[in-house]
Amino acid sequence: xSYLRGLGIVLATLFLAPLIGGLLTGVERKVIARLQGRxxxxxxxxxxxxxxLWSKQPQAVNRIQVVYVYAHLFFMVVSLLAFLLGQDLLxxxxxxxxxxxxxxxxxxxxxxxxxxxxxxxxxxxxxxxEPILVLLVIAYYQVTGSFLVSKAWGLTQPLLYTLxxxxxxxxxxxxxxxxxxxxxLATQLHEPHQELVKGIITEYSGPYLAMxxxxxxxxxxxxLALVTLFWAxxxxxxxxxxxxxxxxxxxxxxxxxxxxxxxxxxxVWKVGLGLAxxxxxxxxxxx
Amino acid sequence: xxWVKSARIHSPWLLHLETGGCNGCAIEFIAALTPLYDLERFxxxxxxxPKHADILVVTGCVNARSKRVLRNLYEQMAEPKVVVAVGVxxxxxxxxxxxxxxxxxxxxxxxxxxxxxxxxxxxxAIIDALLTAVDLLAEPTGxxxxxxxx
Numbered sequence: 001x002s003y004l005r006g007l008g009i010v011l012a013t014l015f016l017a018p019l020i021g022g023l024l025t026g027v028e029r030k031v032i033a034r035l036q037g038r039x040x041x042x043x044x045x046x047x048x049x050x051x052x053l054w055s056k057q058p059q060a061v062n063r064i065q066v067v068y069v070y071a072h073l074f075f076m077v078v079s080l081l082a083f084l085l086g087q088d089l090l091x092x093x094x095x096x097x098x099x100x101x102x103x104x105x106x107x108x109x110x111x112x113x114x115x116x117x118x119x120x121x122x123x124x125x126x127x128x129x130e131p132i133l134v135l136l137v138i139a140y141y142q143v144t145g146s147f148l149v150s151k152a153w154g155l156t157q158p159l160l161y162t163l164x165x166x167x168x169x170x171x172x173x174x175x176x177x178x179x180x181x182x183x184x185l186a187t188q189l190h191e192p193h194q195e196l197v198k199g200i201i202t203e204y205s206g207p208y209l210a211m212x213x214x215x216x217x218x219x220x221x222x223x224l225a226l227v228t229l230f231w232a233x234x235x236x237x238x239x240x241x242x243x244x245x246x247x248x249x250x251x252x253x254x255x256x257x258x259x260x261x262x263x264x265x266x267x268v269w270k271v272g273l274g275l276a277x278x279x280x281x282x283x284x285x286x287x
Numbered sequence: 288x289x290w291v292k293s294a295r296i297h298s299p300w301l302l303h304l305e306t307g308g309c310n311g312c313a314i315e316f317i318a319a320l321t322p323l324y325d326l327e328r329f330x331x332x333x334x335x336x337p338k339h340a341d342i343l344v345v346t347g348c349v350n351a352r353s354k355r356v357l358r359n360l361y362e363q364m365a366e367p368k369v370v371v372a373v374g375v376x377x378x379x380x381x382x383x384x385x386x387x388x389x390x391x392x393x394x395x396x397x398x399x400x401x402x403x404x405x406x407x408x409x410x411x412a413i414i415d416a417l418l419t420a421v422d423l424l425a426e427p428t429g430x431x432x433x434x435x436x437x
Contacts, residue, residue, distance in 0.1 A: 029327075033325070033327065033328075036322050037322055038322040038325040038327070038328070039325055039328040040325070040327060040328060041327050041328060041329075041330050042297075042330075045297070045298070045330050047294075048293070048294045048297040048298040048330055049294075049298045049330070050294075051290060051291060051294035051298075052291075052294040052295050052297075052298040052341075055291045055294065055295065056341075056365045056366065056367070057365040057366040057367075058365075059338065059365045194335045197335060197336050198334070198335070198336045198339065202336055202338065203338065204338070205338035205339060205365045206365050209338075209339060
């Protein structure tokens with residue numbers, strides 16, 4: 001019975017996650033357009049983009065680049081699946097990091113300077129947010145006594161009450177991962193912003209770019225699922241928290257300019273990491 | 288397939304090249320991208336990357352230096368692709384048509400599908416041309432079309 005349930009979750013995730021991720025991206029583009037006083041694209045726009053990119057001529061610079069795109073998509077899907085099946089949070093974050101590493105290796109495998117500099121910035125971003133994610137897992141362990149995600153679904157008190165600063169420090173991580181301003185240094189997906197042409201994804205085109213786009217939808221759902229962990233006691237609370245978080249990110253995206261990578265490292269390590277460390281220390285000393 | 292066709296109609300990404308001129312048509316093209324005209328309501332984005340773009344918008348007179356840039360950008364774009372020449376300089380060379388260092392029109396360098404003659408072309412005319420270009424994207428006539436026959 002539990003095997004059937006697991007299979008059901010896997011199949012539902014494989015089909016529903018891109019649907020939700022694509023719709024959220026469409027809503028986000030519509031909200032941005034309304035904030036700027038224009039009509040904006042239809043909410044189904046990301047799906048049009050995806051199908052169009054998929055139907056274009058496949059063009060790859062080299063073969064290994066294609067392998068890394070598949071790896072990126074695969075590990076992104078696996079990390080979301082492992083999360084929804086209630087697996088080990090530490091392992092999930094390792095798989096999630098490997099998805100980013102696959103994209104970086106793909107960007108470094110070509111000779112384009114834009115792609116290479118974009119990849120190097122992506123490495124700096126990885127170094128910037130990874131300590132916060134590890135501290136998030138440690139704080140999670142301190143409260144629940146386990147690394148398993150399924151443990152959070154049985155809690156009586158939301159994690160937000162004991163880990164408010166960890167959630168605050170997760171905000172810059174989220175912005176870096178969904179490539180929003182002010183931390184859209186490495187690349188910008190489905191946006192007309194330009195930095196280093198398109199940074200890490202400059203050399204991808206057609207179906208391979210579509211796969212990166214699809215992976216970004218799985219990634220968005222995964223990150224929002226991580227946010228719902230902070231209010232895992234009931235469905236509605238978790239979804240509301242994720243919605244507030246997502247809208248905050250859209251607003252921050254619209255009111256801030258892009259910063260340099262050194263500023264990003266300084267800010268995220270001082271403020272973000274600082275908040276997480278304070279929360280973890282407080283839990284260690286007084287709980 | 289109908290849904291591929293519909294996706295191509297709703298999501299053309301643009302690449303703009305100013306080949307060297309007075310920049311008037313370039314400014315009008317960028318005006319079409321601003322919130323006033325809002326090209327994004329048709330799903331159009333200015334990508335700035337030939338590998339992601341579907342429509343190449345050429346403005347200005349194509350001179351000896353920018354010829355190879357134009358050719359290079361065009362060759363990097365993935366099929367299906369459409370070229371729109373905006374402004375009379377990009378269409379025929381305009382008043383500079385017999386200049387010693389100019390190609391009289393972008394179609395001497397890359398195969399142009401749609402011409403927007405004006406000096407400078409209005410944003411409304413550019414939007415009209417881009418929406419016509421979208422139909423060409425949806426019904427590609429095959430790879431042979433993009434051989435310069437002129």
